Amino acid sequence: MASPAEQLPAGWAAEDNQHQRYLFIETATGVTQWELPASKDGPNIQNASPVAEPSVHHGKRRQYAAGQTQAYYGGGEAASDLAYPGPGLQPQAVTGAQLFTPGLVGENQFATQQTQPPPGQSGYYNQAESEYINAPTFGQPPPSYGQAPVDALTGQFGQMGVVGQKQFHLYTTNLLTSPPEPRDLQRPPPEIRLPPNSCISPSPLANAHASYQRCTLNAxxxxxxxxxxxxxxxxxxxxxYRSLKEGDEAVPVVTDTVIARCRRCRTYINPYVQFLEGGNRWRCCMCNMTNEVPQLFDWDQVRNQPGDRWSRAELNHSVVEFIAPTEYMVRPPQPAVYIFLIDVSNSAVQSGMVATATRTILENLNRIPDEDERTKVAIICFDVSLYFFSLPVGSTDSNMLVVSDIDDVFLPKPTDLLVNLAESRASLETLLGRINDMFQENSIIGSALGPALQAGFKLMSPIGGKIVVLSSTLPSVGPGALKNREDPKILGTAKESGLLQAAVPFYKTFAIDCSRAQVSVDMFLFSAAYQDVATLACLPHYTSGQTYYYPAFNAGRTEDAIKFAHEFGEVLAMPIMLEAVMRVRASRGLRMSSFHGNFFVRSTDLLAMPAVPQDQSYAIEIQIEEQINTPFVVMQTAVLHTTCYGERRIRVITLALPTTTILSEVFASADQVAIATLLANKAVERSLTHKLEDSREYVFQKLVDILIAYKTSMTSGGAGASAQLAISENLKMLPVLVLGLLKNVGIRQSAQIPPDIRAYSQALLTSLPSQILIPYIYPTFYALHNMPPEAGTIGENGVILPPALPLTSERLERHGLFLIEDGQTVFLWVGRDAVPQLVQDVFDLPSYDVLRGGKTTLRPLSNPFSERVNAVIQKIREMxxxxxxxxxxxxxxxxxxPLRLWALSALIQDRADVLPSYQQFISSLKDKVITT
Known part of the structure; x- marks a missing residue:
């Protein structure tokens, strides 16, 4: 074997160091480990002696020999003897250093505080300091940026045992000279680089995708x-419970009811555990407890023959569902139950809400989940009285039963009110076709929403399910009655936050009763006048439902009817998790400290969610309670639930992240999208517990604190004044995301925002997943008049979108056509000098002068430009x-x-009213950073 000096690149040598060191060199056949004899002149690279032969990786593993149960890899006995043994354990065969076995974990390799070098690199292990010196970088810098490495780290490499060794680069951006680039938000979060052999599976799906679970720090x-x-x-x-788009990997289901869990911490077996004693036992990756492998773990119950352990889904997938055995049930799985509470007061009927809602339910009866034909439905209408409908099986008739005593609600009939969807289909269809006509002449103005909720609860509570409320009026009579507290004089003042809190305790206490009985509530609100969205949204908030708001809804406008019918239809067709509880577990030293989202915290860390809709997001803050001594940590979310098809299941999501002792790695691993998502939740919470001004100040100060910490620790300027405002490359969009959050109507400083609009925005800020939330606070801006030829045409991944522009009106051109969208609204901005041909091609009108602004439906026209513009809009609505x-x-x-100002307010890099431009915002940040 060639000496290490011959294997090293030219110009490499060892510097003085009194500590014993080991040198690792990766070659085509594996990794060699060399011991460098220490002397007064430092390690002598010429006299190094090999410690072990290269480990060779053969791609296939099938048998469970004793030496192969430490991790899933293909090496022989030498490799298994030297395998990484797991958190907090000493290497088995080599003292002070370990071999790295290449090719095990794909690209997710990151040696932090480990004895193994990263793949493709050589380096020294410092025994005295217990650290591997030359840790790799988090990702590569974009080719178009020329940021310098962090000055504060340069001294570290002068003490290394190798001259010319590749340095750890943390790329710094100067925010004063680096404007926001929208494409940066499309990049994946910083790569998760786990230590070698930390995962027993070579599967690329062994760690959670960011769309399921992401952390603000990936180290x-x-x-x-x-x-x-x-x-x-x-x-x-x-x-x-993320929805699946076409091409998405389905969540694998373990159907044999063999569930391996840690006896101590109850963690589910996952790709980061470790097998011991010939595969008969496994060590938990969170608490190190040794557990027995279940007897049937290696048995294929379908074929009734021995199975391949390494093909089990839970050892290869970070997201998996188990079919739960009976011990996970306190009762048989419930059927899906839907109770529709429909406001039939005068305003609800006149706006067309009742007709649109009943028609949408009728058209979507086939889409309501009912594969097992156990789904139950009921319809209760209300104004100042309650209207129940008896739907006898085998009949097309229905009987209306009126209850006018709303102070002590009772069910007028013990049967036929909550009916089986399949059995009573005929009478239900007839009723849905007649409801609007029944109440067409209704002149009653009030609303007994509270009593209607109580009636729905009485009907549903023995089973549980979802109450769907459709209301056009402020609740005015009975329990839960509300008063109009909208006061323009207090908008923009310190008292405004009071309008965002619940006006009466009824809706919160009722929500807790609902949660206990596994009842979830969705709110569809339509009023043209004040409806107190802040109070009514308490019900979805604490019952894991969702609020939908259609201000000034008028079905006479086609656009209003289409939007509501589409969204309501999708909610009806959505598969939902029923009677769910969620708990997040983490490695020792980490504790879930606070929870944000739509649920009720039943105990310290158990979240009760009666019905979990798809694509609802939750944020959970984590505390480091004690020093972490493991090279990586694991966080596992488990959701025990009943599917709407009558199966009890456990969805398990596992995320493994490396640990670090180096501050630069903390910054380099930060996920700006996850941070912005958390700040949105925290901002809303603070606006309710304190004031809106406190909420804005909190978010701004958090950003300032991060910038100060970066400047102090990571730049040569340190605590002094500097000509730059520095941040790591992977956080360069965080300031503009914070600015977008500060300008969002949920917390924006303004005296013009109606409290209902603000409350609805806050409901979105605390429930939207990052994929929808980020455009909601940082909209997307396209130029359509000069988009590239391929934009608007079909590519490999569907319709190709134009390149996104920075959110500033400087990009607007008088002759142009622009699109601005935030996931909730799409604006088509038409310049005043738009050529007649453009207006003709897109709007089928002769000139700009005859074009009318406002809510519209854009008709596809038979010309290529119209087809491309419509394709872009359709893609935005679906993507x-x-x-x-x-x-x-x-x-x-x-x-x-008003419409112009609304559209321009989405261009958050511009100044608007009292709100600063991006440049002004960055300048104020710099002033704070310098003076603090």
């Missing part, structure tokens, strides 16, 4: 003091997860001022 500090130095919040953003169908508004450059 976890080992101590709380290191975390506090970075000032970056540590939190998980979880979307456990994100969730049920939302954005309205389309035409905005003329010299059109109606």
């Amino acid at each position: 976890i500090p080992t101590t709380s003091s290191l975390l506090s130095k970075a000032k970056i919040p540590l939190a998980l953003v979880i979307t456990p 994100r997860r969730g049920v939302y169908y954005p309205h389309l508004y035409i905005v003329k450059e010299d059109g109606e001022p």
Whole structure:
């Protein structure tokens, strides 16, 4: 074997160091390990002696020999003897150093505080300091940026045992000279680089995808003091029941009811555990407890023969569902139950809401989940009285039963009110076709929403399910009655936050009763006048439902009817998790400290969710309680639920992240999208517990703290004044995301925002998954008049979108056609000098002057440009997860001022009213950073 000096690149040598060191060199056949004899002149590379032969990776593993149960890899006995043994354990065969076995974990390899070098690199292990010196970088810098490496780290490499060794680069951006680039938000989060052999599966799906579970940091500090130095919040953003788009990998289901869990911490077996004693036992990756492998774990119950352990889904997939055995049930799985509470007061009927709602239910009866034909439905209408409908089986008739005593609600009949959807289909269809006509002449103005909710609860509580409320009126009589508290004089003042809190306790206490009985509530609100969205949204908030708001709904406008019918239809067709509870477990030293989202916290860390809709997101903050001594940590979310098809299941989502003792790695691993998602939740919470101004100040100060921490620790300027405002490359979009959050109507400083609009925005900020939330606070901006030829045509991944522009009106051109969208609304901005041919091609009108602004439906015309523009709009409406169908508004450059200002407010890099431009915002940040 050639000596290490011959294997090293030219010019490499060893510097003085009194500590014994080991040198690792990766070659085509494996990794060699050399011991460098120490002397007064330092390690002598010429006299190094090999410690072990190269380990060779053969791609296939099938048998469970004793030496192969440490990890899933193909090496022989030598490789297994030297395998990474798991968190907190010593290497088995080599003292002070270990071999790295290449090719095991794909690209997810990151040696932090480990004895193994990263793949493709050589380096020294410092025994005395217990650290591997030359840790790899988090990703490569974009080719178009020329940021310098962090000055504060340069001294570290002068003490290394190798001259010319590749340095750890943390790429710094100067925010003063680096404007926001929208494409940066499309990049994946910083790569998760786990230590070699930390995963027993070579599957690329062994770690959670960011769309299911992402962390604000992809390298976890080992101590709380290191975390506090970075000032970056540590939190998980979880979307456990993410919808699947075409081409998405389905969640694998383990059907044999063999569920291996840790006896001590109850963690589910996953790709980061470790097998011992010939595969008969496994060591938990969170608490190190040794557990027996279940007897049937290696048995294929379908073929009734021995099975391949390494093909089991739970050892290869980070997201998996188990069919739960009976011990996971306190009762048989419930059927899906839907009770529709329909407001039939005068305003509800006149707006067309009742006709649209009943027609949508009728058209979507086949889409309501009912594969097992156990689904039950009921319809209760209400104004100041309650109207029940008896739907006898085998008949097309229905009987209406009126209850006018709303102070003590009772069910007028013990049967036929909550009926089986399949059995009573005929009478249900007839009823849905007649309801609007029944109440067409209704002149009653009030609303007994509270009593209607109580009636629905009485009907549903023995089973559980979902109450769907459709209301056009402020509740005015009976329990839960509300008063109009909208007061323009207090908008924009310190008292405004009071309008965002529940006006009466009824809806919160009722929500807790619902949660206990496994009842979830969805709110569809339509009023043209004040409806107190803040109070009514309490019900969905605490019962894991969702609020949908259609201000000034009028079905006479086609666009209003289409939007509501589309969204309501998608909600009806959505498969939902029923009677669910969620718990997040983490490695020792980590604790879930606070929870944000739509649920009720039943105990310290158990979240009760009676019915979990798809694409609802939750944020959970994490505390580091004690020093973490493991090279990586694991966070596992488990959701025990009943499917709407009558199966009890456990969805398990596992995320493994490396640990680090180096502050630069903390910054380099930060996920700006996850941080912005958490800050949105925290901002809303603070606006309710304090004031809106406190909410804005909190978000701004968190950003300032991160910038100060970065400047102090990571730049040569340190605590002094500097000509730059520095941040790591992977966080360069965080300031503009914070600015977008500060300008969002949920917390924006303004005296013009109606409290209902603000409350609805806050409901979105705390429930939308990151994929929809980020455009909601940082909209997307396209130029359509000069988009590339391929934009609007079909590519490999569907319709190709134009390149996104920075959100500034400087990009608007008088002759142009632009599109601005935030996931909830789409604006088509038409410049006043738009050529007649453009107006003709897109709007089928002769000139700009005859074009009218406002809410519209854009008709496809038989010309290529119209087809491309419509394709872009259609793609925008379909590309994100969730049920939302954005309205389309035409905005003329010299059109109606309110509509113009609304569209321009989406260009968050501009100054608007008292709100700063991006440049002003960055300048104020710099002033704060310098003076603090």
